[in-house]
Amino acid sequence: MSEEPIIIRISKEDNVGVVANDTGLPKGTLLDDGTRLQDDVPSGYKVAMADIPAGGRIIRYGQTIGYSNRMINRGELVHEPAITLPDAPGLDAIPLSDNPEPELEPLDGYSFKGYRNGDGSAGTRNILGITISVQCVAGFTNSIVRRIKEELLPKYPNVNDVVALNHAYGCGVAIDVPSADIPIRTIKNIAANPNFGGQIIIAGLGCEKLVPERLLSEDHKNSRYDADMIILQDESFTGFNEMAGSIMRKAEVHLERLNRRKRVICPASDLVVGMQCGGSDAFSGITSNPVAGFAADLIVRAGGSLMFSEVTEVRDAVHLLVPRAINSSVGKALIDQMRWYDDYLSGWGADRSANPSPGNKRGGLSNVVEKALGSIAKSGTSPIVDVLAPGERIRRKGLTFAATPASDFICGTLQLAAGMNIHVFMTGLGTPYGLAMVPVIKVGSNSRMSRHWHDLIDLDAGQVALGQKTIEEMGWELFGMILEVASGEKTVACDRLGLYNDLVLFSPGPVT
Ligand code: CA
Numbered sequence: 001m002s003e004e005p006i007i008i009r010i011s012k013e014d015n016v017g018v019v020a021n022d023t024g025l026p027k028g029t030l031l032d033d034g035t036r037l038q039d040d041v042p043s044g045y046k047v048a049m050a051d052i053p054a055g056g057r058i059i060r061y062g063q064t065i066g067y068s069n070r071m072i073n074r075g076e077l078v079h080e081p082a083i084t085l086p087d088a089p090g091l092d093a094i095p096l097s098d099n100p101e102p103e104l105e106p107l108d109g110y111s112f113k114g115y116r117n118g119d120g121s122a123g124t125r126n127i128l129g130i131t132i133s134v135q136c137v138a139g140f141t142n143s144i145v146r147r148i149k150e151e152l153l154p155k156y157p158n159v160n161d162v163v164a165l166n167h168a169y170g171c172g173v174a175i176d177v178p179s180a181d182i183p184i185r186t187i188k189n190i191a192a193n194p195n196f197g198g199q200i201i202i203a204g205l206g207c208e209k210l211v212p213e214r215l216l217s218e219d220h221k222n223s224r225y226d227a228d229m230i231i232l233q234d235e236s237f238t239g240f241n242e243m244a245g246s247i248m249r250k251a252e253v254h255l256e257r258l259n260r261r262k263r264v265i266c267p268a269s270d271l272v273v274g275m276q277c278g279g280s281d282a283f284s285g286i287t288s289n290p291v292a293g294f295a296a297d298l299i300v301r302a303g304g305s306l307m308f309s310e311v312t313e314v315r316d317a318v319h320l321l322v323p324r325a326i327n328s329s330v331g332k333a334l335i336d337q338m339r340w341y342d343d344y345l346s347g348w349g350a351d352r353s354a355n356p357s358p359g360n361k362r363g364g365l366s367n368v369v370e371k372a373l374g375s376i377a378k379s380g381t382s383p384i385v386d387v388l389a390p391g392e393r394i395r396r397k398g399l400t401f402a403a404t405p406a407s408d409f410i411c412g413t414l415q416l417a418a419g420m421n422i423h424v425f426m427t428g429l430g431t432p433y434g435l436a437m438v439p440v441i442k443v444g445s446n447s448r449m450s451r452h453w454h455d456l457i458d459l460d461a462g463q464v465a466l467g468q469k470t471i472e473e474m475g476w477e478l479f480g481m482i483l484e485v486a487s488g489e490k491t492v493a494c495d496r497l498g499l500y501n502d503l504v505l506f507s508p509g510p511v512t
Contacts, residue, residue: 005031007047008286008465011062016046016078018060018282018364020465022448039077043448044282044364044428046078058083061285063317065370080366085353089319091335091342096328102383107301110479113263113487114270114421119224121194122270124421124439124486126158126261128254129196130247131165131187133215134208137232138166141203144244148251156259160488162251163436165190167413167503171209172511183505186391188215189417190503192224194272195437197261199254200225201247206233228254263488269303271486272394274415274423274438275378276309278408280356281363281428281445285374287471288426288445288461294475295424295482296380296399305397307388307415308379310406311341312355316372321401326383333387337403344508355406359429378426390506394418408433409504412440416503422486424478432456433501434494439485441492443478456493 005025007017019025024042031037033049041047046060052072057064066083114122128148130141141164148162169183187210191200204212212229228250230243237243275292277284299306308314314321318338325331345351356371365371385398391414394400404414412423412435423438428445430453444450447462459478463469469477484490494500 005029006466007031007049009049010060010286013059013062015048015050015052015057015059017049018046018286019043020283020286035075038073038075041077042364044446046282046364046366048072048074048076048078050074052078060370061373063369063373065373066367078366079364080361083366085367086369088316088352091318091339094319094322094331094335096325096331097323098327099325099383101326101385104301104382106303107268107298110268110302110483111265112268112271112483113489114266115197115261116264116266117194118198121272121419122266122421123194123197124488125160125195125437126197126258127160127195127437128162128199128201128251128258129165129191129193129437130162130201130203130251131191131215132167133187133202133204133210133212135166135168135170136205136208137203138164140232140243141166144247144251147244147248152248152251152255156255158259158261159255161436165437165503167505169210169505169507173209173507174509174512175209177509179508182389182391183507184210184214186414186417186505189391189393189419190413190437191215191227192393193416193419193437194421196225197258198225199258200227201250201254202227202229203247204229204231206231267303268299268483269397271299271302271304271422271482272307272418272420273299273304273482274307274309274402274412274418274420275426276408276411276415276423277313277375277378277426278433279427279429279431280360280365280371280374282365282370282374283445283462283465284426284428285377286445287464288428288443289374289377290471291461291464291474291478292378292424292426292443293380294471295478296378297382298475298479299482300380300382300398303397305394305400306380306382307394307400307402307418307420308376309402309404309411309415310375311337311403312352312368312406313372313375314401315341315352316369317376321376321379321384324384326385330384330387334384334401337387337389337401341403363428388418390414391417405506407504409501410506412501413503414506422482424482426461427457430456432494432499434499436500439492440494441478441481441485442494456497458493
């Protein structure tokens with residue numbers, strides 16, 4: 001054993017440390033503080049740095065992540081079987097307060113080259129979006145998108161792509177129940193994403209419950225997109241080729257308009273960055289998420305918008321977030337979103353222990369409390385200025401909590417609807433996640449996975465755990481990468497490889 005043991009404790013109160021060495025540490029290893037390992041401890045797993053009596057608090061990030069259910073001796077491996085999950089923070093007891101908006105030190109002089117839109121937003125891509133009012137037409141739009149890419153796109157060099165905004169909404173979804181507006185506003189707001197430049201084609205069937213007109217603004221004057229519509233059951237079409245010909249002609253009109261757009265200098269304040277995690281491990285809260293949090297603060301200081309999400313992954317840390325709300329109504333909105341989700345889960349007989357995944361646990365995360373404390377690090381330190389319900393569009397610059405499930409695909413879909421123009425995605429275990437509508441920067445939490453997946457990961461934040469770089473250095477690096485990628489000057493791994501996930505709606509209502 002030649003390698004120096006690397007043990008990470010975030011807070012000096014922590015009575016467990018995380019083994020950061022790539023290959024873990026063997027039983028018998030002597031640590032700097034005199035602790036001798038009683039077990040083999042794999043990379044990312046926790047070791048007791050003090051004796052912890054049965055019923056004692058297990059402390060990581062300076063917070064109680066659980067209670068030991070047996071005597072744990074100093075030097076022992078500490079993982080899920082030894083830890084009792086504490087109750088979630090009570091929502092009624094969290095004090096609300098009004099905090100005057102703090103003066104953040106402004107960060108001037110940063111810009112990117114984006115596509116300016118009529119509504120003042122800026123795109124990082126120039127894409128023709130084809131949305132649908134019902135799942136039945138998804139095969140049609142897929143087929144048409146292939147044809148447009150082959151036959152039309154080469155004629156419009158300033159247009160980056162054409163994308164089918166397919167989803168699984170169908171007539172089975174109960175359309176009048178209280179939560180039914182969530183998937184509908186999501187579909188509508190995705191079409192208004194800045195990367196589509198206000199040029200949208202809606203393909204409908206003709207017999208669906210969600211009539212395509214509902215995807216337009218009630219007040220057409222204020223619509224954020226200029227939509228053309230095609231209804232496949234329209235009597236005037238005889239057969240597929242006539243439908244295809246019609247949508248191809250419409251596509252040319254929109255491609256023509258999009259092709260006239262050029263990238264212009266946009267201030268960094270036009271960035272709308274959506275952040276989320278997928279496949280976290282015990283390093284996520286030490287490396288990738290604090291690095292993302294540092295970059296998040298830079299985005300906010302530059303006047304931009306930053307969203308973090310994933311209700312089940314902030315629920316156990318919400319008592320640390322509510323005090324960061326700029327006023328009591330934002331604090332209350334945050335609590336209301338947590339309560340809504342508690343009820344949603346209990347209505348299905350589920351609870352928060354359904355998260356973390358088996359993979360998260362293999363990565364060293366013992367429970368959802370530990371996961372949440374690491375997860376919120378990506379929100380940085382800025383005040384929370386607004387809270388969005390699922391599928392709502394972003395309203396304010398600064399740090400917003402956009403309530404979404406933690407599911408990578410649903411979170412990404414809802415952040416698209418909120419209007420993100422760039423996505424930052426942290427992973428510890430590795431996932432090929434990607435979106436065709438916005439560039440996705442993939443940040444690895446550990447160097448072992450980042451090296452192994454060298455062509456799938458854009459930034460290796462694992463260097464922080466090994467002491468090779470600081471959080472601040474890597475935070476600046478990520479911020480610089482966001483500007484470069486937003487400008488189209490750097491291609492992210494999932495765009496290079498064409499790795500794109502389907503959109504997945506959050507549809508909490510029943511299906512008939
Ligand atoms: Ca996720």
